[in-house]
Amino acid sequence: MPDYQLLVFDWDGTLADSVARIVESVLAAADRFDLHPPDEAQIRGIIGLGLPEAIAALYPELDSGLAERFRLAYADHYLTLDTTPPPLFPGVVEGLEALRAAGYRLAVATGKSRRGLQRALAGHAWQDYFEITRCADETASKPDPRMLHEILARCGVAADRALMIGDATFDLLMARNAQMDAVAVGYGAQSLERLRPFAPCLEIMEFAELRHWLMPVTRRCSLEGV
Known part of the structure; x- marks a missing residue:
């Protein structure tokens, strides 16, 4: 991996x-x-x-x-x-905290408007949580890879060192168009059956599965750096 x-x-x-x-x-x-x-x-x-x-x-x-x-x-x-923000899926808060603590950099690429995303982030007190966020009304809509290209450029990360995680065919196709790997989320808008043809490197039905898949790599890299 x-x-x-x-x-x-x-x-x-x-x-x-x-x-x-x-x-x-x-x-x-x-x-x-x-x-x-x-x-x-x-x-x-x-x-x-x-x-x-x-x-x-x-x-x-x-x-x-x-x-x-x-x-x-x-x-x-x-x-x-939206008087109260939509709840986060089980395991998201703990998973993101663990991944960030392990050294992963976090970003968001969404079809939401900037106003809608900012309202959602504020509802969870996450205004400064992600390194960068990109929204459909300030760049090209998915599956155009432009928002991923902008995120990669801002972060100075090569496409083969980044991973897109999403629940829609547009997410996985956008990742393919940006030459990035992708994870298929099966608990959201679309089924894994719809996402599988886009050859994700991982399929998950719970957010915790992503954390468990990524953390062994982090531990190995940390040991190698000692």
């Missing part, structure tokens, strides 16, 4: 258990404009994209004006649900 230095995490469905809020908000916006409601599997299939790209995938027939009104309706509804 490569000696990874930098771990890049998706947010929704990977660190935060927010998929149900996203599904509800899409359905609320669709109802507001009398649009046919997508089923839950369709909505889960676009989680990870930037919001404009997600709306276009669900409703390609919408003109730009209605798509923007849909975006605002979605954001308004999501905000009403």
Whole structure:
């Protein structure tokens, strides 16, 4: 296994258990404009994209004006649900603390807006927790590798020393496009069956599995440096 230095995490469905809020908000916006409601599997299939790209995938027939009104309706509804931050998945807090203490550098690459991510980070008192975060509205949406390229450049880490962890095909395809390894998260928006064709180097159904997989390498490297 490569000696990874930098771990890049998706947010929704990977660190935060927010998929149900996203599904509800899409359905609320669709109802507001009398649009046919997508089923839950369709909505889960676009989680990870930037919001404009997600709306276009669900409703390609919408003109730009209605798509923007849909975006605002979605954001308004999501905000009403976001009076408390979505909970983090079991093992995330302990796992990230252990990985950071072991010397791994942590980053986030998300389809959320910058405002949405900052609100989520503040809700967990994590404003300065990650070395760098990149959001879809300030760079290219997944699966374009631009946000990963920007993270790697800012951190000064080569692609083969970084690992992308995500629960959507867009995460794994983005990693492939950036020539990075990826971990498939099966407890979030999409199933491992959907993610497996992208050849992840690890599949997990609990966050603790990532910690256990990475920590032996850290211990070995630490001993070699003594």
